Amino acid sequence: MSKADEAGEAGEVLNEPQVGIAGSRVDHVYNRVKEDIFDFRLLPGDRFTESQVADRLKVSRTPVREALYRLEREGYVFVHFRNGWSVRPFDFVMFENLYELRLVLETAAVRKVCDGPDLARIEELKQVWLVPDAEHVSDSLRAAELDEAFHTTIVDAADNPEIARVHNDVIERIRIIRRLDFTQGYRVERTYEEHAKILQALLRRRADAACSLLKAHIEESRAEVRKITIHRLQAARQS
Amino acid sequence: MSKADEAGEAGEVLNEPQVGIAGSRVDHVYNRVKEDIFDFRLLPGDRFTESQVADRLKVSRTPVREALYRLEREGYVFVHFRNGWSVRPFDFVMFENLYELRLVLETAAVRKVCDGPDLARIEELKQVWLVPDAEHVSDSLRAAELDEAFHTTIVDAADNPEIARVHNDVIERIRIIRRLDFTQGYRVERTYEEHAKILQALLRRRADAACSLLKAHIEESRAEVRKITIHRLQAARQS
């Protein structure tokens, strides 16, 4: 997250704690490696060692190991017993399954929200999604954030932190391909339309309608993402 | 050769590897601490240090740290910055939420199985659950395992490893209170009846009926477990 501190002092011999305000070294390594995976600096299937990461990030192997085991638990890398690490290969079946899980969670949330008494947290979404086309966000990265926020807000409104946590993990894991969709900008306008329809169904407490729309929305997004991912991955392999 | 010779000749008892056949020390520590939590040798809210665990299990702090951070990610313990560790306090709201999440996942699995073409993996359940009362398992721990297997098998039959993994995590996290239910033996017979009914609905592909039965089954189990847990926890606190 903090790219500034890498350019700092270089040459202390012994321990250089100096951590100060920044987060722990483990967090730093975790974020950096994750970014490397998401930005395709580490390609699916690539092998690497703890020492390589430690040298590059100027820390010892100890925090590197903790960060890598965390990433392993989250499904981003594999550890090979006494034989290095590797980035988890792209597994489209896994992404299909994650999309299905996501749909299950969001559908459950929609039904719970429609049955529940409080639409207050849903009302806030109107300010973003029920507006004229002219006011749509043009920055595609910002649009991707808004898209995630839409789905996350619905799940949060269902008022179950455990479901929200799992949903967050799923969203995070498919972000590696979702971001490609939005950086291309293909589906930004469609997303606005579909979200608006879902929102209207939600506000009218039409659970069945909202679920059907949600399902179609996620299915289309998934199909689009898959196409783009294959294309992008080939490009990354060639360079 | 050089380093080994020097260390050996000096005769100090430095490292004592001796790991032999057993798994890694991290796994060992992980399992032991988790058992301590599940068996209430470590009570919710108890504080402890890495050194205490390391001394007791005769290992160094390094594998202890990795095991504890793993338990922390899984939600069993808290780490207090430079100030020790503690067992996560009992949070009944969290358990309610986990039961709800579990119901969402299992319901989705039931619907997918009913819609799908393959009931083969469900058929196997008949051998356990559609038998006369006389043949029911009397060992309560074994009964608890069978109960978990019933639910897990249904989710597995839905053929989505990501959903299965999350479901597994949820089952594991609520096992700490579920086991109390079965060791008391209160609900063993009821469980047989309810599972048999759910199974029959499943085999007839009556998704709605199966889901209602499943919901009632889980709700009853949850309510019973909650009562017993409070009671048991008070007993553990007094001793």
Added chain:
DNA sequence: GTAGACAAACATGTATGCAAGAGGATGGAG
């Protein structure tokens, strides 16, 4: 040229040493 033995390089797993910070104990001032 090929197969097998063997050793060196290298990877992770584990133990240990050191530094910084959190929190309680202590002691003096009011």
Added chain:
DNA sequence: CTCCATCCTCTTGCATACATGTTTGTCTAC
């Protein structure tokens, strides 16, 4: 007695040293 500053202990965070096992390249026998 109470309050506050200070110190000291204890605990984690990180770096480093060492042990063990895997891979790989080479040398030799055939």
